Amino acid sequence: MLAIGSISKRERRLILTQYAFLAPQLILFLGLTIIPFFVAIPMLFTDQASFTDAQVNPVGLNNFTAIFRDASIQDEYLPALRRTVVFVAMNFVMIYLFGLSLALLLYEVGFHSSFFTVVYLPLMASGIALGSIAVMLFARGTGTLNLMAQALGVVKEPFDIYTPVGTGILLPLLAGWRWAGFNMAIFLSGLLTIPKETIEASIVDGASYWQRLIRVYFPQMWPSFILASTMCLIGSWSAFDELVAIGALYNNPEAKFLSIVFFTYGFQINRLSLGMTLALETFLPLTLVGIALQWLQRRLQYY
Amino acid sequence: MAQSLVIDSPQAPTRRALSMTQRRRLLKGFAAVFMVIYAILTLFPFYALLVRSFVSTKDAVDLHLWIPKADELSLDAQIGNLSVFYSLDMAKFKADMGIPPDAFLMSRTSLRTIAQKYNIPEDKLKSYFAGYYTFNGWITLLNDSEFWGSLARTILLVCASLIGIIVLSIFTGYGLAGLRRRDQMAIYNLYLLQMVIPSMLIILPQFMVIQRLQGLFPGSEQPGMLRWVLQFVGLIMINIKGTALSTMIMTSAISGIPQDLQDSAQIDGASHWQYIRYILFPLLKVPVVSLIVIMLPLFWNLFLEPYVYLDPNVGTLMPLTYSMQGAYRTNFQMMYASVLASIIPLALVYLVFRRFFIHGVMSGAIKG
Numbered sequence: 001m002l003a004i005g006s007i008s009k010r011e012r013r014l015i016l017t018q019y020a021f022l023a024p025q026l027i028l029f030l031g032l033t034i035i036p037f038f039v040a041i042p043m044l045f046t047d048q049a050s051f052t053d054a055q056v057n058p059v060g061l062n063n064f065t066a067i068f069r070d071a072s073i074q075d076e077y078l079p080a081l082r083r084t085v086v087f088v089a090m091n092f093v094m095i096y097l098f099g100l101s102l103a104l105l106l107y108e109v110g111f112h113s114s115f116f117t118v119v120y121l122p123l124m125a126s127g128i129a130l131g132s133i134a135v136m137l138f139a140r141g142t143g144t145l146n147l148m149a150q151a152l153g154v155v156k157e158p159f160d161i162y163t164p165v166g167t168g169i170l171l172p173l174l175a176g177w178r179w180a181g182f183n184m185a186i187f188l189s190g191l192l193t194i195p196k197e198t199i200e201a202s203i204v205d206g207a208s209y210w211q212r213l214i215r216v217y218f219p220q221m222w223p224s225f226i227l228a229s230t231m232c233l234i235g236s237w238s239a240f241d242e243l244v245a246i247g248a249l250y251n252n253p254e255a256k257f258l259s260i261v262f263f264t265y266g267f268q269i270n271r272l273s274l275g276m277t278l279a280l281e282t283f284l285p286l287t288l289v290g291i292a293l294q295w296l297q298r299r300l301q302y303y
Numbered sequence: 304m305a306q307s308l309v310i311d312s313p314q315a316p317t318r319r320a321l322s323m324t325q326r327r328r329l330l331k332g333f334a335a336v337f338m339v340i341y342a343i344l345t346l347f348p349f350y351a352l353l354v355r356s357f358v359s360t361k362d363a364v365d366l367h368l369w370i371p372k373a374d375e376l377s378l379d380a381q382i383g384n385l386s387v388f389y390s391l392d393m394a395k396f397k398a399d400m401g402i403p404p405d406a407f408l409m410s411r412t413s414l415r416t417i418a419q420k421y422n423i424p425e426d427k428l429k430s431y432f433a434g435y436y437t438f439n440g441w442i443t444l445l446n447d448s449e450f451w452g453s454l455a456r457t458i459l460l461v462c463a464s465l466i467g468i469i470v471l472s473i474f475t476g477y478g479l480a481g482l483r484r485r486d487q488m489a490i491y492n493l494y495l496l497q498m499v500i501p502s503m504l505i506i507l508p509q510f511m512v513i514q515r516l517q518g519l520f521p522g523s524e525q526p527g528m529l530r531w532v533l534q535f536v537g538l539i540m541i542n543i544k545g546t547a548l549s550t551m552i553m554t555s556a557i558s559g560i561p562q563d564l565q566d567s568a569q570i571d572g573a574s575h576w577q578y579i580r581y582i583l584f585p586l587l588k589v590p591v592v593s594l595i596v597i598m599l600p601l602f603w604n605l606f607l608e609p610y611v612y613l614d615p616n617v618g619t620l621m622p623l624t625y626s627m628q629g630a631y632r633t634n635f636q637m638m639y640a641s642v643l644a645s646i647i648p649l650a651l652v653y654l655v656f657r658r659f660f661i662h663g664v665m666s667g668a669i670k671g
Contacts, residue, residue: 026493031512128621241604
């Protein structure tokens with residue numbers, strides 16, 4: 001009896017020590033990621049305009065219904081939503097266009113570390129640099145690629161980063177360039193976990209490359225697909241730096257995505273509580289989708 | 304049917320085998336060509352950035368694939384244009400040329416007029432401006448004390464954040480490893496949430512929390528050392544608060560280490576701290592390298608948080624690079640030099656330690 005008691009006491013102390021070790025990071029994590037949500041909830045029902053607003057009145061559910069009633073907010077929100085959705089969709093195409101095809105290439109012809117080094121290099125450029133590079137390459141009159149295309153006579157109309165094509169196609173293209181190495185690593189590690197026997201068996205059975213791809217590789221790569229998709233989904237919905245670098249906060253209306261709208265509401269034009277509510281209405285469904293995807297990924301990984 | 308198989312069989316295998324090796328070789332050749340082309344395309348934006356940091360605003364409407372040979376400075380150049388398009392530092396120019404600092408130079412005044420008015424030999428002017436058309440972007444940038452200050456602050460921030468996240472993530476992994484499975488998964492899943500919470504969703508409430516924390520310290524409103532330290536600590540806290548990836552990497556690495564090791568260390572009288580420091584840490588080299596190579600670019604390239612939390616005069620490199628895009632809108636050389644300068648330090652680290660990066664990213668990706 002005494003012995004059992006002392007063991008459990010020792011065990012309890014051990015568990016407390018374990019918690020003491022994981023506490024510092026957990027407190028920071030909860031305090032800066034989870035708790036801010038709950039701190040913000042009461043504010044969503046007020047008209048608090050800025051972080052230092054002294055006159056705060058309750059407004060009920062007005063912030064939540066504003067998007068459905070207020071035409072001026074719809075005029076800002078809906079085009080931003082459209083731009084964001086196009087951007088996200090194009091980014092999806094890009095992670096597979098760049099990441100998956102490069103991973104398949106390296107998987108088939110063998111790992112070349114010097115090639116990997118080059119492909120991964122653009123990730124060292126920041127979002128700000130990405131936006132500036134986009135301007136440098138695709139500004140209407142001075143973009144290097146525009147001038148090259150003109151010199152070669154391949155395009156009639158020069159590209160322009162400050163148009164819907166700029167933020168809908170050119171920017172995702174550069175984002176694909178930047179993230180190519182990272183996505184390639186995710187897909188390549190997925191490919192490397194495929195048991196060799198299944199591939200050899202399919203070759204012996206005379207499967208063509210496409211058949212092997214569709215029937216053998218892809219079904220075993222679902223965890224990688226979901227991981228890359230989750231990261232792309234969450235990352236590109238809150239894309240910010242590259243947009244700021246092409247003038248989103250000042251003179252480029254085409255770069256006004258949802259993230260820019262929420263940011264300006266909070267930090268620039270005194271619509272703090274409304275901005276927070278809109279962000280919640282937009283991103284909460286997205287977060288739930290992300291959680292579902294994560295759950296799915298781990299389910300698939302265990303098989 | 305059976306007959307035709309028998310007839311075909313003597314030829315078919317050889318033809319097939321030959322075409323297989325041929326196809327294999329063709330594939331290799333095609334892949335090699337593709338990889339070279341793709342590598343060139345990948346490097347091209349960096350190359351263009353380098354060239355453009357030497358191409359003046361005036362020449363930007365022409366295609367330059369190599370650093371253009373700039374015209375010699377004309378003495379008819381107007382001082383206003385030199386200051387707008389080449390960021391000529393007027394105060395320094397006056398001091399170097401012996402012009403009284405309070406002398407007002409109209410922007411339309413040409414260098415020739417100035418030379419005559421203040422008795423400056425033309426050769427002196429010409430040698431002063433030698434290379435200025437080509438190199439003024441880099442000259443202006445490298446003479447900018449704000450650039451060096453923000454570079455130093457960025458390095459400090461990155462180093463502190465890396466050390467912090469390594470130590471805290473090891474603690475987290477160690478703490479989680481000793482818990483019951485159910486508690487372990489509950490905390491682990493909390494960290495996984497980080498991956499699906501968009502940063503834009505929490506930036507506004509997070510700003511509020513950090514502001515309130517800083518408000519606890521009297522005197523944090525006035526500019527000064529205390530304010531700067533508080534802002535910096537806030538930023539580091541955000542960096543080291545733990546991510547899905549850091550938790551995944553460390554937890555899976557630490558739970559893979561046999562329990563016997565800890566038991567025998569305990570029997571020998573090692574404390575938790577000694578066990579972590581002398582036994583666990585040396586075994587965690589691979590996950591630590593993974594964590595560093597994944598986090599380093601993220602910390603270095605951080606823009607939103609420093610932009611929001613740090614006062615502009617004590618900011619880091621990315622906010623400065625951004626503000627320079629606005630401040631030097633008329634000087635393309637300076638704009639692109641500042642962008643390239645923000646990439647070069649990190650790119651150099653990457654190229655020197657590329658082996659660790661490749662290894663770390665690949666093993667990190669497998670964990671994810």
